[in-house]
Amino acid sequence: MTSLKDQRILVCISGGIAAYKSAHLVRLLTQAGAQVRVAMTQAAQAFITPLTLQALSQSPVHTSLLDADAEAGMGHIELARWAHKIVIAPATADLMARLAHGHADDLVSTLYLASQAPVFIAPAMNQAMWAHPATQANLQILRTHQVHILGPASGEQACGDLGMGRMLEPEQIVAALQAAVGVQQAQGPKVVITAGPTREPIDPVRYISNHSSGKMGYALAAAAQALGCQVTLVSGPTQLACPSGVTRVDVESAEQMLAACLSEVAQTDIFIAAAAVADYRLAEVAVHKLKKDQSQQGLTLNLVENPDIVATIAQHQQRPALVVGFAAETQKVQAYALAKLQRKGLDMMIANDVSNPEIGFHSDHNAVTLITKDRQQAFDIQSKKELAHQLMTEILQAYTNQESLSNRE
Known part of the structure; x- marks a missing residue:
């Protein structure tokens, strides 16, 4: 399996129930030898605490766009330059829409615009939201931005629905990153x-x-x-x-x-x-x-x-x-x-x-x-x-x- 050792991976978390999986993702990435930093939207903090992710990543968690203590207030630029890869997991329908249309009104969307690193997005939402034409249109825009879309998977969802929209399991996301590194090395x-x-x-x-x-x-x-x-x-x-x-x-x-x-x-x-x-x-x-021969059956x-x-x-x-x-x-x-x-x-x-x-x-x-x-x-x-x-x-x-x-x- 391709090593992620010394890869600098920025994990961005948006506000969905699948955010609980992000803790396991951060843990797997650090175990694979990656250097991991975490950025969270305000909504993500309602599902999982920055303290948990700080303990798992062994680095401070970034939650604010305007952080006066980080690089004289330009911490988001430093963070965008630091990353070899950006992983957004989970990516909600709202965040995908804002990224597709170039919004930069919070830390995660600004990092997306400010970084030249490859971006991997793991969508997570209700099956009806995933199937909606607006979401699918945003998905196509992100593809034109050369964003790598990981999933979603199909199955039972937190709301009780069945269908497409489950976030990929952290193991699958790590495998995708390892494959991407393998391609670069080859x-x-x-x-x-x-x-x-x-x-x-x-x-x-x-x-x-x-x-x-x-x-x-x-x-x-x-x-x-x-x-x-x-x-x-x-x-x-x-x-x-x-x-x-x-x-x-x-x-x-x-x-x-x-x-x-x-x-x-x-x-x-x-x-x-x-x-x-x-x-x-x-x-x-x-x-x-070939002509039809009336004498033949x-x-x-x-x-x-x-x-x-x-x-x-x-x-x-x-x-x-x-x-x-x-x-x-x-x-x-x-x-x-x-x-x-x-x-x-x-x-x-x-x-x-x-x-x-x-x-x-x-x-x-x-x-x-x-x-x-x-x-x-x-x-x-x-x-x-x-x-x-x-x-x-x-x-x-x-x-x-x-x-x-x-x-x-």
Whole structure:
């Protein structure tokens, strides 16, 4: 696991019931070797005392924007310059709105504007507040500011509701920070991600394809780029815009997708096969449009098997350090995914049930199970954007662990 030793981390706490988790977060960060300072909003102090956090961080807690005793009244500037990373946990809907629109009316919002350090936000609020269009619009603005959004998770909330809005557990937040440090130390691994469907032509006007929208692969590309990776997205036909900072290679067929991936393999550190690749193509594509023959009952197409892209990459002599596959199944999801992991020689498999319309191909939400040879981890239903960030955090942590092991060997 990547060390946080000597990382200067500023933990900012806003006023929500999840503030009680921040004490554990501060403790975990200090145990990981980080230097931790804490800043609190006035509302946060109604849920947890500065004295508690001072004891855990072993540093004075900052609660006031205008502190005459701190650096001649400019303590917020000193604190903003001090931080290597800023973690806002919990981040309420109100605080996210103020940050998105550039307010600087308290210590935490001013620190956000005054610092050039990477910012990680762990939202925490009622599920209805999280789903409200205003909150989602603010979320998108923060993403354009290159803010890393951690969560939220889905589950039971303090108000009794069920749904998205729970703050991530402190262990998950620490893992995200460790992954970010690992990326910096590796100077940004090269990640190749496949996405979308392929189209296998029948004749000049018809093709065989599937229902994949490409949303999960594009979300992974955006998350990887936000976490500091160099990202190439090999995409089948979709209606999606390429994420900012990502290089996209457009393809149509499975053979074209494989060729594009093989051209990148020598420089690839992590390969993620999120595309829904057609298993079969026509043995011979008609030169002209096939005409309906009134004398025949039906049409027979001669199909041959397409190359298995992820297995080809996993078995390549210049194999990337980490190869991740996707298994879209309609039954026995985990069993089939584990068999594919073993048969294809992959490091990770991400399995989802596409028979469920709530998390199927065209949905904006997904629920998956991450499978390795040693463990299985379920991720509850949530937006594909939030899920992508959690999955990329896990993938980058696994990559960093492999790199550390290789260096020791």
